[in-house]
Amino acid sequence: xxxxxxxxxxxxxxxxxxxxxxxxxxxxxxxxxxxxxxxxxxxxxxxxxxxxxxxxxxxxxxxxxxxxxxxxxxxxxxxxxxxxxxxxxxxxxxxxxxxxxxxxxxxxxxxxxxxxxxxxxxxxxxxxxxxxxxxxxxxxxxxxxxxxxxxxxxxxxxxxxxxxxxxxxxxxxxxxxxxxxxxxxxxxxxxxxxxxxxxxxxxxxxxxxxxxxxxxxxxxxxxxxxxxxxxxxxxxxxxxxxxxxxxxxxxxxxxxxxxxxxxxxxxxxxxxxxxxxxxxxxxxxxxxxxxxxxxx
Numbered sequence: 001x002x003x004x005x006x007x008x009x010x011x012x013x014x015x016x017x018x019x020x021x022x023x024x025x026x027x028x029x030x031x032x033x034x035x036x037x038x039x040x041x042x043x044x045x046x047x048x049x050x051x052x053x054x055x056x057x058x059x060x061x062x063x064x065x066x067x068x069x070x071x072x073x074x075x076x077x078x079x080x081x082x083x084x085x086x087x088x089x090x091x092x093x094x095x096x097x098x099x100x101x102x103x104x105x106x107x108x109x110x111x112x113x114x115x116x117x118x119x120x121x122x123x124x125x126x127x128x129x130x131x132x133x134x135x136x137x138x139x140x141x142x143x144x145x146x147x148x149x150x151x152x153x154x155x156x157x158x159x160x161x162x163x164x165x166x167x168x169x170x171x172x173x174x175x176x177x178x179x180x181x182x183x184x185x186x187x188x189x190x191x192x193x194x195x196x197x198x199x200x201x202x203x204x205x206x207x208x209x210x211x212x213x214x215x216x217x218x219x220x221x222x223x224x225x226x227x228x229x230x231x232x233x234x235x236x237x238x239x240x241x242x243x244x245x246x247x248x249x250x251x252x253x254x255x256x257x258x259x260x261x262x263x264x265x266x267x268x269x270x271x272x273x274x275x276x277x278x279x280x281x282x283x284x285x286x287x288x289x290x291x292x293x294x295x296x
Contacts, residue, residue, distance in 0.1 A: 021043065021263055021264065023064070024064060025283070027064070027066040029049070029062065029282060030067065033062075033068075033280060034051060035052045035274070036272065036273055036280055037051060037083050037099075037196075037258045038082065038083060038084035038095075038096065038258070038259050039196075040085050041261045041262070041263055041269070045064060046061055046069075048060070049062065049271075050082050050095065052079075052099060052258070053079065054079075056073065057082070058072060058074065059072045059085070059095075066281075074119060075119055079097065081097060081099025081100070081101070082095055082097050083097075084146050084196055084197070086146060087148060088148045092112055092113065092114055093113040094110055094113075094174070095111040098110065098143040098155070099144065100142045102133055103129075103132070103160060104132045105132070106125070108125065109122065109124075110153065120176035122179065124180065125179075125180055127182070129141050136161060136162075137163055138161065139159070139160040140164075140168060142159075143157050144158045144196060145198075147197050147198055147199045147206075149203065152173060152174055153171065153173075153174050154169065154170070154171050154199075154236065155169070155170045155181065155197075156170075159194075160193075165189045165193055166187070166188045166189075167194045167208065167239075168183060169183075169185045169239050170184060171184055171236070184236070184237060187243075189208075189228060192225075192226055193210055194208050195209050196257075196258055197209070198268065199262075200265055204231060205230070205262075205287065206238045207260055208227070209225060209259075211224060211226070211256060223256065224250050225250075226247055227287070228246075229243065229288070231244070248285060255272045255274075255275050255278045256272060256273045259282075266286060267284060267286055268287065269282045
């Protein structure tokens, strides 16, 4: 991968994101992307993906139809549990190695991939976690979604307690170093746990992708996924905004939707992992339009 090309793609993405730049309603992902856990869409021909734990520390670039264009091994990195990726306008890519299923990790990391190929990292802890792991009822320190906004990284946790559906919003400086994350707020979602996050190019809409595994009639596995939109928030207190719910996907197979990103101000794509009977794919979802303020 030519890292310098990312900056160019990011520049053009600021123009492209003023309208939806993908035409397909859905497309399959290549066989190399088996456990889709994060996505960043730079342009119609540069959709970036990663796999989660147990896979190689690589980024994958596809075109808008899902054809694999490039595989890039991130130097000096490990994939303990990669869960999401995002990018800054200056070309830096951030890779979230912060999956924490057992709530016991003390090596949480975000890799920073610069335009010249240099890799730095952010190491961090949570201000409200004191035990590793805490009691099961307090397993709220898994992390699967984040995005870059105004020189900070905003992270949204996944509740693993099986007793609640709380997501916590943390923030970190978007530069190398060791930090204690800043707890910004929390919110209990209606029977969904967060698996990905994204913000629109204009900064007016935040989307959390969330799902739940359940059994229907006692033996049919269901994995309903929904999108939770936040608008009209104060500053970067995203969870304080007006929340809207949009159906994401319904599947009669146990799969996980763990990737989301914008392709326009009111359009996102979500993507799922592969299962023995379910091919990994990305699907388009339209979001409710933002109503213009009435003219005086």
